[in-house]
Amino acid sequence: MLEKNKLYNIWVYLQAEPLFWLTLTIGAYLVGDYLYKKSRLNPLVNPVAISILLVSSILILTDISYERYFNGAKFIHFMLGPATVALAIPIYKQIDLIKKESGSIFISLILGSLFAIFSTYYFAKLMNLDLEIIYSMMPRSVTAPIAMGISDLIGGVPSLTAIITILTGIVGASFGTFALDVLRVKDMTARGFAFGLASHGIGTARAMSRNETAGIFAALALGLSGIATSILIPLLFKLINF
């Protein structure tokens, strides 16, 4: 009985400290990544989705609040900023190829971003969703901090946008490959660009794990579509009465 009490005390101590949650997050990711590689990079075995499910089930089982978990895991979350800055280097390395394709990049960027915005709007209308939810969904294809900013601007709910944006990333990373295989798109620059444009960082991570060129064009689209969408959506709201 005494032993059990001691173990419980250790747990009480550990769950209040970042170390435990950091170790758990990295451990869960290693499991996800192992399974992803074991499946020969099968897109449905998405390492992000697996690690998220592992960590959340542990939180639910142990009745730990998300706030407590995030307090520890925020050090990993913090690295998202520097990692975004670091994406400048792969883009820099391929700058000649990017310059060569600048025409198609520009057209695909504008039309692709518009397609993402309008298809979301009309599908959501078709589903009879509330206007507040529709506004929260419209910027969902760009990286979460940009999407949340736009959502706030147009009358959406930023926290709802964050959830929808992350789900978009996971859907794109898991099912995008099938869509492109069905359409028989072979051009790696186009495949990568579409991933980054439609499913931001999580799609970019998937593209990077598959093919270097695709990864670089995904990173490029991630940055460019973020900029384009934050200009396009406020502009569209001035022109059209959504």
Place this chain on the structure above:
Amino acid sequence: MLKSIFIIFLFQLIGESVQKYFEITIPGPVIGLILLLTTFLCVRGSKNIFIKKTKEEISSTSTYITGYLSLLFVPIGVGVVMHLSYLEKNYIEVLGVIFFSTIFTIGFTALLMEKINIYLKKNARKK
């Protein structure tokens, strides 16, 4: 390693400051990305040994960080699962919109870009 981490952090810091100062919707890290890329392009042909070494160092550090890009989405992703109740009764509709719109956007964008690339290559050959 430390020097390159310092530079990457510094560019994010500048990016965040620029974003706050001009009140733009583009997040600080993306502005940092643009600034770092511009800096790299500016010193592209430089033969200065210090600049070359620093560039190599930043390059290997960023390859390392971006290699673990997926991991960095786990903490916020767990938040999504824990807060799914925000979607209330609209689960299926919202998921349906996300699913179809995302797949169609990926297909449309990739197909469009591939076709434009093929068209441009043909035109370049004719000239």
